[in-house]
Structure formats: C-alpha cells, structure tokens
Amino acid sequence: MHETDKEAGLLQALRGVTTASLTTVLLKKGLRTVWMRGASALSPGQPRVAGRAFTLRFVPAREDLANPAAWSSPTSTRAAIEAMPSGVIVVTDAMGITDAGILGDILCARMKQRGVTALITDGVVRDGAGVRETGLPVWCNGLAASPAVASLSFVGWQEPVGCGGVAVFPGDMIVADGDGAVVIPAALVDEVTAEAVELETFEAWVLAEVTRGVALPGLYPASAETLARYAAYRREQGL
Amino acid sequence: MHETDKEAGLLQALRGVTTASLTTVLLKKGLRTVWMRGASALSPGQPRVAGRAFTLRFVPAREDLANPAAWSSPTSTRAAIEAMPSGVIVVTDAMGITDAGILGDILCARMKQRGVTALITDGVVRDGAGVRETGLPVWCNGLAASPAVASLSFVGWQEPVGCGGVAVFPGDMIVADGDGAVVIPAALVDEVTAEAVELETFEAWVLAEVTRGVALPGLYPASAETLARYAAYRREQGL
Amino acid sequence: MHETDKEAGLLQALRGVTTASLTTVLLKKGLRTVWMRGASALSPGQPRVAGRAFTLRFVPAREDLANPAAWSSPTSTRAAIEAMPSGVIVVTDAMGITDAGILGDILCARMKQRGVTALITDGVVRDGAGVRETGLPVWCNGLAASPAVASLSFVGWQEPVGCGGVAVFPGDMIVADGDGAVVIPAALVDEVTAEAVELETFEAWVLAEVTRGVALPGLYPASAETLARYAAYRREQGL
Amino acid sequence: MHETDKEAGLLQALRGVTTASLTTVLLKKGLRTVWMRGASALSPGQPRVAGRAFTLRFVPAREDLANPAAWSSPTSTRAAIEAMPSGVIVVTDAMGITDAGILGDILCARMKQRGVTALITDGVVRDGAGVRETGLPVWCNGLAASPAVASLSFVGWQEPVGCGGVAVFPGDMIVADGDGAVVIPAALVDEVTAEAVELETFEAWVLAEVTRGVALPGLYPASAETLARYAAYRREQGL
Amino acid sequence: MHETDKEAGLLQALRGVTTASLTTVLLKKGLRTVWMRGASALSPGQPRVAGRAFTLRFVPAREDLANPAAWSSPTSTRAAIEAMPSGVIVVTDAMGITDAGILGDILCARMKQRGVTALITDGVVRDGAGVRETGLPVWCNGLAASPAVASLSFVGWQEPVGCGGVAVFPGDMIVADGDGAVVIPAALVDEVTAEAVELETFEAWVLAEVTRGVALPGLYPASAETLARYAAYRREQGL
Amino acid sequence: MHETDKEAGLLQALRGVTTASLTTVLLKKGLRTVWMRGASALSPGQPRVAGRAFTLRFVPAREDLANPAAWSSPTSTRAAIEAMPSGVIVVTDAMGITDAGILGDILCARMKQRGVTALITDGVVRDGAGVRETGLPVWCNGLAASPAVASLSFVGWQEPVGCGGVAVFPGDMIVADGDGAVVIPAALVDEVTAEAVELETFEAWVLAEVTRGVALPGLYPASAETLARYAAYRREQGL
Structure with a gap:
C-alpha cells in the first residue's frame, strides 16, 4: 500500500513535468537515448501520461506465420492484452514498420476496458477514427489500413524491446506528451x-x-x- | 445502364466500409501489398471516396525535359486532365519524390470541374491552401512549394504505375479514407x-x-x- | 532610410505572393533547389513571413563537446540569439537530425523578444506547447523532447549553411508559408x-x-x- | 543417429543448391520474405554454408546498459557464444544498425573454436582483418570500428528475431552464398x-x-x- | 550504312572518354541529373561500355500479378529480351528495390547471346556467380537471391523510365565505367x-x-x- | 622540434593500433560518436593512416553558385588544397551526398604532391581509376561520375564539420584503417x-x-x- 502510494505520487509528479525537462535531467546523468523516434500523439491535445512499461514485440512478417491463423495463436496480441494490468503504458516494438497497423479499434477498445493508460509504438495503428473513439491515448507514427500480419509477426510480451531507437524494459517508467515519449530507467525514477x-x-x-x-x-x-x-x-x- | 447501376451500387457499398476492412479481406485472399505508403488525407475529416483508377506517371526530372516548355507538350499533365472522365480517382506515381508538387490549385480546380472524385499520390501537391479551396479531396505525402518540373518529368497517363509501393492499373478500384488509400484489383472488386x-x-x-x-x-x-x-x-x- | 523603405516594400510584396509562385519564377531562371525539405509550419494557419536569413549552424554531437557545459560556451545558441537583429528569419542547419530539439520555449521566447520574424530549420524544436505560446512562427520537421546537445553541437552563426537540401547564405531572402520555406538569393530579390x-x-x-x-x-x-x-x-x- | 544422418544429408544437399533456387521454390509455396537484406559475404569467394539458426538479439543502446560493464553481464554475447552447439549458423538481429560492430575478432575466433558454421547479421562486424583471419564465414552489412555497446544492448539468445526484414526462429534452416542469406522455415526444410x-x-x-x-x-x-x-x-x- | 558508320564512330569515341568527363560536359550545358544512383559495376575491372538505351520497366509486386504465372505472360521479361537488338544497353527501372533480383543467369545468358552490350539497373541481379560467367557486363546495386516476382511486377519495355533518379528514354546514349552509368540525351550525343x-x-x-x-x-x-x-x-x- | 618528435611518435604509435581498439578506449571515456559512417577504404588493403584533420566543408548546390564559375572562386577546393600542409588528413563534410564526387583525379594528384596523408569523406570521389593511380589513400562512400557542383557548393576549409555523423575540428587526430575512420579529440590524443x-x-x-x-x-x-x-x-x- 505504502508502495502504491509512492507510485501514485510519482505518477502524479511526472504528469506535471514536461518530457523536455525529463530528457534534460536524464542527459545530465549521461543518458542521451531516451526519446522514442516516430511516436507522435495521434490526437492533438492528448494530455500527458505516465505509467510503467508493458512491452509488446513484433518481428517481420513471414507468410507461413503472419496470416489470419496467427490471430488464434497462444502468442497473439489478444493474449497479450488479456495479460495487461491496469495503469500500464503499452510500448510496442514494430521495428519502425509503418505500412501495417499493429492494432485497430477493437483491440484498443479492449485495452481501454482493461485500464491501460496509453499505447506507444514506433509503428502505426489502423482504424484511426475508431481508435480515437475508444479514448485510449496513442503515440504512433501515423496510420495504415493494413492489418499487422501484412508486415509483422507478433512474438511476445514483457520482453526487452527497442522502440524508436530506445531500449525499453518491462517496468521502466514511460512519460509521453506533445513532444513525444520518453523512458526513465526503472532504477532512476525517483531521483x-x-x-x-x-x-x-x-x-x-x-x-x-x-x-x-x-x-x-x-x-x-x-x-x-x-x-x-x-x-x-x-x-x-x-x- | 445495368452496368452503371451495378457500378453505382459497388461505389456506394465501398463508401460504407473502412479501408481497414478491405485490407483484411484482401489479405485473406493472399494480397498483402494494397495500401499505398505516403498517401495521407490532406485535410482532416475528408469523407471516404471510391472510384476507378485513372493513372498518371512521372519519371525523374532531366533538365532538357523538365522545364517550363514541358507545360505545352502534348504529353503534359494538362492534356491528361482533359482526358479524365467524371468519377475517376486519379492515382499518380511520383516515385515518392516529396520536394516538388505534382499539381497545384489551378490544375486541381480543373480536375474538380471535370468531376474527378479524388487525387491520390505518393508525392506531394503545391499551393496547399488553394488546393483545399478547390474542394478536390487529396491524399498525398505533404506539400511543397516547387513546381513538378523542379524534380519530375511527366510521361503519360492510363499506364500501369507504382504508387506508394503498390501496383495500380487503370480501372482498378481505389478506396481512400482516414487510414489512407487502398487498391482492389479490378477482377476482385465484386467479391x-x-x-x-x-x-x-x-x-x-x-x-x-x-x-x-x-x-x-x-x-x-x-x-x-x-x-x-x-x-x-x-x-x-x-x- | 531609402534602403529601409525599399526593403520594407519588398517584404510587404513578398508577404503577398505564395512560395509556389516564387519557386516558379526561380525555376524559370534556372534555380531548382530553393525549397527546404522538412521545414513545415509548426502551427496550422501561420501567416506568410518574409525576412533576411540569419543562419545558425550545428554539427553532430560529440560527447566531449555536446553537454550541459556547452550552454555557457561563447559559441552557444544563447550568444547567437543576442546577436540577432530585429526582423530576421533564423535559418538553422540541423543536418536533418530530428531526434533532438534545436531550441525550446525559453530561447524562442527570447528570439520573439528580440523581434525575430520566424525560425526555420530542417531539424525539430522541443517544448512544442511552450514554443507555440511564445508566438514565434516556426517551420520545422516536428518535435522532440531531447535537448540539442543529445545529438547536436552548435558551432556558429552567420555562416553559409545547408537547410533541407538548400544552400542559404546570411542575407538571402527567405519566404515561408503553408507550402514551406523558400530562399531567394540576395542578388535576385528585386527581380x-x-x-x-x-x-x-x-x-x-x-x-x-x-x-x-x-x-x-x-x-x-x-x-x-x-x-x-x-x-x-x-x-x-x-x- | 538416423536423425543425424538425415540432417547431414539435408545439409549436404543444401550446400549444392543456390539461394536463388531456394527462393524460387519458397516463392512457389507463397513465401516471399525469406532473403535477408544487408547480409553480404564479408570475403569474396566464401563457399556456400547451410545450418540451423542459433539467434542473437540486440536492442538499441541505452547508456545505463550499454557500457563496458555489460561485457560481464550474465546476458552477454560471451555467455551466448559458450551456449552455441557445433554446426549452427548464428543469426544476429542488429536492427540494421551499421555504426557499431556486433562482434570482433576475439569473439569470432571463439565461435570458430566452438564449431560455429557461419555468422549472419543485418548489422556489421569490427576488426574486419582479424575476423577474416579467424576463418569464420561472415555475412554482414559492412564493417565498423566501434564496439557493440556504442549503439547496441545485447538482450538474449535463441529467441525469435528479425534479421534484414525476415523473421528467423531458432532451428530454422539457413543457407548463405554469394547472393546472400535465406531462411527455410523448419517445417518446410525437407520438401x-x-x-x-x-x-x-x-x-x-x-x-x-x-x-x-x-x-x-x-x-x-x-x-x-x-x-x-x-x-x-x-x-x-x-x- | 553511313548512319551506321557514324554511330560506330560515336560509340568508339565514347568508349575512350570517362563518364566523369561526360558529366562535366553535360553540366556545362545545364544537365545535372544524368548519373544513375545505385548502378555500380558488378565485376571489378569491367571495361567501359557505350550503347543506345533499351528500357525495361517494373512496378511494385502485387500478389495477384507477381507470381510464377507472370513468367509466361506476353508482357514478360522473356518477351522483352527476344525484342532486344544487338548492341543496346538495357536500362532497367527497378524503382531502387534491392531485395529481389530483376534477372538471373539464364536471362543474362540469353541477353549475351542476342548481342546486348550491357545491363544497367538501380535494382539488383540474382545468381551473381552465374551472371558473371555469362560475360554480360552488369551495373547494379548488389545482389539478392529472391526472384523478381518477390517484389516486382514487369510491365513493359521501350518506355520512358527512371533509373537511379535519372530519366532515360529509349534511344538515349548510355555510357558506363568504373564511376557508374551516365545518360546522354539522344539530341545531344554528337556535340x-x-x-x-x-x-x-x-x-x-x-x-x-x-x-x-x-x-x-x-x-x-x-x-x-x-x-x-x-x-x-x-x-x-x-x- | 621536441613537439615534432612527440607528434611523430604519436603518429607511429597510432599506425600500430586498430581503429577498433581506439573506439573501445574512447567509449570507456564516454565518447561513443567517433566513427564516421560511410567512409570506407576505396582500395582494399590500404595501410592504416594517422594524421591531424584538415577540414573541407560543402553545403548543397544552388544553381547560381554551384557551376563551373565556382572553380575559379577564391573559396574553391583548389584554393583549399594549396593551403594544406604536409601530413594532414583531409576530412570533408559532403553531408552524406553520394551522387556527385567531391574531388577527382587531378585534385587528388595535387593533394598527393603536397604531401597530404589521406582523404576522408562521407561523400564520394570521381575518376575512381585515376584517383587510385595517384596513390592518395581515400576513405569514401563509393564513386560517382558527376562533378561536385552537380550537387554541392564548397564553402570553406579549416572550420568545424560533421563527417559521417561525427563532429571533427581542425587539429583533431584522425586514424583510418579497414574498419573505417575514427576521430580522437585533440585534447585526448596522448592518453x-x-x-x-x-x-x-x-x-x-x-x-x-x-x-x-x-x-x-x-x-x-x-x-x-x-x-x-x-x-x-x-x-x-x-x-
């Protein structure tokens, strides 16, 4: 409980500082590579968010793997979503691929239902209009109509990932606002x-x-x- | 007439489905490469459009060809525009070049006059403010001030083209909305x-x-x- | 004074013509490379600006140079700003690097105070919300949270620079609007x-x-x- | 033993067919994405190799992780190498990063000692001259002097990876020759x-x-x- | 015959001047965009070649078109090759795609048989070892194992094309040497x-x-x- | 003289260590950005070189500046070459532009005559065969036939530059070998x-x-x- 209170205090504090301030502080500690390329706010005026990273990982599509059968696989994005605790920020490694949406309106609606705070990716989402209607804040590199399996194979969750040129580990702190998304390594969050x-x-x-x-x-x-x-x-x- | 009615029915139906749904259906048939990279809605909130592809093709500019004299050539964008039937969607292969506008406000105004449904390109347009005023819906990769001849030579219309990494043939069906633009091969439109x-x-x-x-x-x-x-x-x- | 009047007349005239028209005129004189890639209006609806180029130049960051100590260097962006005369347009060569903001809200506020007309760069700015509040019109390639020193070392001002693939010399005329930013070589401004x-x-x-x-x-x-x-x-x- | 004989027969057969023939056969089965971009033979005239994939995975460098201390981590490339069985082909996901060598002469020498058949990566190696002297055949995207930690953090082995735009799973078959490196999904190797x-x-x-x-x-x-x-x-x- | 003698004289003269000299002369006439990006000599020491352009054109692969059935199409590379006159230089627009070989050893052998002088492309070839054995000089952007249909659809020959950022028309003069490949517009060849x-x-x-x-x-x-x-x-x- | 002896000793020592070792040592001091992207040895087997940086700087070509008249300008590459002392390594910022050679055989021959140790650039050279004959060791990103003015305007020498993503100041130490080219900041050379x-x-x-x-x-x-x-x-x- 004490821990929970402390975490809530951290999150509240982080929602009050800009990502620009955070990168300045991190740079002074020698960390230059903390801002994720290609992850822009999908909707203008999205409020700043803060939360612990829950990671998703894709590799490129191979036609024997990346097809509609994958949607029923035990290693599907569906399974990953049902494993997400409330309050996390989902950081998705799409390897910067921008011609297939990692997720669409239905999966974003489910994430919103589960209490996910935000979705961040160096890739794109699909069903842009529908995603906006779910109310889930998204930072991404645009939109594409194609489903993930057109270019991507989902391989797991809660692993170390790269997102927009930045290493993100499960449990790292993520803060995102109009200037984009930043990681704070778990060990450095307090200071x-x-x-x-x-x-x-x-x-x-x-x-x-x-x-x-x-x-x-x-x-x-x-x-x-x-x-x-x-x-x-x-x-x-x-x- | 019967044909016309059927086509009108198809277009109406297609204006009611998202490009995301279309790409899912196409992927189930083995077509992964149907969404055009770099073609985003120029104005937020543009309604979904559907129509048959009328193609334009550019090659890179060579200074002996790409100059103001080209504007009077029989193979000019002007001549192509006067050949456009009402209801088509103009798909323009700009080879992804984004530092010269393929068309500006005057030519877009003429296309609108001729009943063109929309303009789609992996390149850019110029006179952005003027183009918006014409009311012609445009999907493109941004804006640039420079005229086409600064970087592009126009070489023909109604030929097979590549647009945003996708093959498009004259007569293919095109649907575009907030998630971008998608081609449905002519032979597959009904199903x-x-x-x-x-x-x-x-x-x-x-x-x-x-x-x-x-x-x-x-x-x-x-x-x-x-x-x-x-x-x-x-x-x-x-x- | 006569000179000043003439300059004021030029600026007023240029604020009345589109960058698209300017590039057409320049192309007819053999100049194709005058539109700066990657410099888009930060805020929609920014009015057209015209002014003489005041240049800033960065090179890539090297960790012994690009660090907080650089902020106090005699060759800092701070020093450059204090040298800017009223009415200039600041053209910044960021080598197209888009993962560190060349400037943030504080420095933009100071530029606004000094009467700078606009900021143009092939890089990005940070503190996007704060920069917009300063009222300084900015043409850039997006936003990033990280400070300049994360990726860039500032090396001087009023030198020839490249910006978005275009050569810009101090004193060249710059015009920017919704289609982007264009240079008119100083010797050609009148005609x-x-x-x-x-x-x-x-x-x-x-x-x-x-x-x-x-x-x-x-x-x-x-x-x-x-x-x-x-x-x-x-x-x-x-x- | 029977299994071993069969595998030896497969490997011998595969060393006798070009990667061009393999991609043709795979394409006929609907697999287009099997050739790894950026993995070229380091030394001209390297003989064709075949073997099962042993994967290594990197994410981008973050300065708190990617530093000399990482060399002693339990999740180091050193530990991965000591886990490599004889005869494997090491496929390394460097996310296409080409400004830091994933491995140098000492680690390649150890891989050669352990009976590794070849190293394949969409990244680069360092100590090029020394690596060639080890006799380990390498397919990579060039050379760079910098150590891996300058740009990369090692996160694990024998996981699914992407290499040059292709999904590779541990145990997939890899064949490489002068035309580059190709994956054959494990389930399809025989046919x-x-x-x-x-x-x-x-x-x-x-x-x-x-x-x-x-x-x-x-x-x-x-x-x-x-x-x-x-x-x-x-x-x-x-x- | 007279024409033939004159052409033979031009070709002999052009085989005696470097592409560097040609680009200097062309630049003095205002032509800057004549050198094809990405077309490097496949084999070191290939002698300089000169000849008239015979063009091939690809668009991106779409799975309903780009498949083994395409090899029997009337619009196949096979048909194009049988239309090539002796002495031409084949310039192939592969849109810079480098992950599928436009042609392999069998087709290059046939081109050599038909007296083709050289093959130039901004794409790649496959069966590199076999292609070298045919003796056909090739300028390309590397090698790939995959067949053309993995990424490309062939759409025609003797049309205007772009190759490596340069416009090439059938009948333009092409010269290639160790510095790459250059086009001389047909109308300017003599001077x-x-x-x-x-x-x-x-x-x-x-x-x-x-x-x-x-x-x-x-x-x-x-x-x-x-x-x-x-x-x-x-x-x-x-x- | 004492200074000269010391410098000669440093150069001799540096010719005996690999660039890989140098980058490891520099990384341990916190310098990750010291290896220049795109600068590869032009001829295989070039021996390692070491020397102080003499910098050249280009900006993009603008047609009113980048033309044959530029060759006679007081700010020409010719003038820069006549200012080069014996023993320097010329580091040239070509902004990574690879479609125009910064220098050709004549200028390289003159540099060789003046005792220049090597030429390093993130761009390309032209007259590749002729440049090799001069005996001047070159690290570059390939070859192109076109003259510099086709894409580049020369603006000065002995200024801070970026080369391949690395900041280089006049007087920094440069070492280059088969793994590429590395800068050692002047203040750190001894240690x-x-x-x-x-x-x-x-x-x-x-x-x-x-x-x-x-x-x-x-x-x-x-x-x-x-x-x-x-x-x-x-x-x-x-x-």
Missing part, C-alpha cells in the same frame, strides 16, 4: 522525478524573466546573481 | 466488396461487445459460441 | 519579387477562368488569345 | 530441399540450352515439348 | 561526344602537369598563359 | 594513444589464448586470475 520537478519550477521562472525582457547571458545558464534572485523568488513563493 | 460489407457488420458487433466488457478470447477471433450469438444478433436485426 | 507579383496576378485570373469552366488547353499555358483576354482584364481592373 | 535440388538440375540444363543458342519462348518457362526434351536428357544422364 | 573528347585530352595534360609539380592556381581552371602552353603542347603532339 | 597501445597488446594475447582453446568466461573480460597470467606473460616478454 529523475525529483530533479525534473525542480527543473520545471526553475525554467518556468526563467521563462517569465525572458518574457519580461531579461537577456539570456547570466540568466540561462544562470549566474550566481541569477541563482540568488531565483532563491529569493522561491522563498517569496514558499516553494 | 471483395461483398465480403468487406459482411466483415464491417461483424466487427461493429464485436466492438460493441468489447465496449460492454467482453474479453477477447473466444470473441475475436470468434468461437463457435460467439458466432452463434452473432447469428442470433443478425436475425434480431433482420440483417 | 524575383517583381516577377512573382506579376505571376500571382495572372494565376489568380487563370484560376477564376478555370472555376467558371474554361478548359486548360490554350489557357494554361496561355495562348496568344488568352494573353489578349488577360491584357483586357488587366486594363479593366486598372492593373 | 524445399528436395524441390530445390530438382530445380537446380533443370535450370542447369536450361542454361546450357540458352548457351547453345536456344531462344527463351517455350524454353523458360518450359513448354510440353521442352519438358519432353528435358525428360529425355535426364534419362540419358541417368538422373 | 557532347565531341566536347568530351576534347576535355579528356586537356585533362590528361593537366594531370601530367600536376604530377610534375605544377600548382593548381592558373592551371585548373586554366589561365590564358596555361591555355597557350596547352595549345603549344597540342601543336607539338599534332593533336 | 587515448597510450591506452590503445596497452589494449592492443592485451587483446593480441587474449586472441592467442582463444585460438589455443581457452573459453571466454574469465578470459574476456579478464578475471583476476587471467590478469595475473597476462602480467606473467608481459614479464616474460619484457613488455
């Missing part, structure tokens, strides 16, 4: 979240300074004088 | 249309089942029990 | 502007002709008879 | 091998016919008359 | 050949000058003094 | 060279161990026992 919250506050103050006409030198990066002014501001605001 | 209408009805029922909380196993793909429930539903609905 | 204004007027008349049902042959390209009709129209309109 | 041996004999006869001046029509594809002549030839040769 | 022969002589002299230690300024491009020295050299050599 | 020499000795010993049958666990990475054996070996060899 990254704390530092990102700090950074977010600081940069909001810097932006306000710029907006009132302050020049960049000495402000950003901050000189000692600027840091002092910021410290004063924080005290005033009771932060 | 594919019939099966897609069936599939559409079934999947709508499945989606409703999922939305009321039914799990995927046994539902999709359907078990014998599910199929029996669906048959009952059809009887109830008089389908 | 290109004059001819584009002419072309714009003519093509508006042609489009009206097409809309009222005139066929393309003889109209576009124009026959002698068409040119005579157009001349009559111009006289009527007092153009 | 494909038998048909390929037939096809090879027939096409050698056709080639001899062409070389003595016979035209293609009726010869290839063969008319009934041609098939009769071929049957006669087979009888003469005691085939 | 381009004459100027290239001149340029070749001049650049050989320049190279000799550089080799004996002359610096570039004034030499290349040539000053008036250099041109005078070259004129003297020509007189001495009786050129 | 990287020393450590690479050490690593090279150790890995040669490891390879010998593997060749005599030692398994990888405990050997590579080395256990304490292995390190002790290696230390003994070093003592025996007097290293």
